Amino acid sequence: MTTVNVTPSDFTMVEFRVEDIVAVAERVIMQADLSGFDQLNIDIDEASPLARASIKSVDPLTLAVEGGAFEDTRRPRQLSEDRTADTIGRYVLKATDRINGGFSDAPSDDDLTLAQSVAWDVYCVGRLVKAGFKGQRKRRVYQFRNRHGFTDAADAAFDELWTASGLTWTELETISAAACEASGLS
């Protein structure tokens, strides 16, 4: 059972509630079968409407999240359960990939190229969709094309990553690099 901790305990600049975020995180962990961590800490910078997030540490698993990553783009300062699940799910999946083997040779998050980073996102969100979460597939296609080219080869690579499971870093990186090369971006 993973214990979820959220900081701050009260929000003053956005209308988020800790219990809602914890509930979403627990649902992600259960539905996507991500119970490999004893603890999940989520540190939120509520002062930021930007949407960056990162893994601060793997043991214990700690995510640093700017408030915009959980925000409803339709209703400023309100929590979006879908965006919260997407953000938590992607980063917990990435951390799980790293500790489960197969991704031990992946560069650190800071050293990933934009193409590699987006390819990994697509692989993660595809798995979240299979677990029953919304994935904004077309948005992810657009992000992927921006990094891999607006070509049929890039779209085929997207489909391969979106439907995949059990990939290793080498396999993921090969798919991404081949799409870039086919689009003349390498």
Add this chain to the structure above:
Amino acid sequence: MRKSFPADDLARDERFNRVSQAERVQDPRLGGSGTSSRAKLTPALRSAPDRARSLMHGIFTGEIQALEGAGRTCFDFEIGAGEGEVPFELKLDMARQCWDEARHCEISVMLADHMGTELGEFTENTLLYEAACNTDPVLRLTGVNRALEGLAIDVFTTMKDFGTIAGDPVLEFCEDWMLADEVTHVKMGSDWLRNLTAGDRDRLDRALEFQRVVDKLFSFNGLRGEDDESPIQLTRRFREMAGFTDEEIDDIAELSREAAAS
């Protein structure tokens, strides 16, 4: 049918969410550590695709309001030579603009789909339409056609360049076509401003002051400018084609610098 239609009554379905300017200004996060990114919008930015989607959605709602504003200007004023009246030819120009804006709405809907954006995914601000509610047709055209359509020239040029660098032929092509129309709309504003205020210095000054107020409201806190790093590029060449003088363009650039420094 009533004239001078209020922004609150604009027809929108349940997909759209409106946020007033007051709500935006009162967001406690403004001025904190997390103010909107001031980095130039280029594909090299990690957040570039989502920022482009958000910006294009803002353009889409702006196109709807521009259609509504031009339509109101066709209807709200009687034909004549008085201060609250307009020449028939001005109404024809506004009718042509309605046709253009309707086409831009359709292009924007398809572009949103291409970029993976749902209609209504981002909030709508009706400031553009509110500028089109001025009771003086000269001020209305100055605020909308010269200030806001002028801003559209800058945004479309920025997004066209973004599409070119990203290798996105759909975005590049759509922006180029809409940009051509925007230059025409700004030129209409410039021509009618001079036509309707010929011999009336006071009205010309009031119109230019209104344009300045609208330009300032939409200066995006200095995000628009002539520096290479400005997120939205002030496009001198197209503004010259649209009837702006060098001094007027210098003035807008200065407004942006002031907004950035404040």
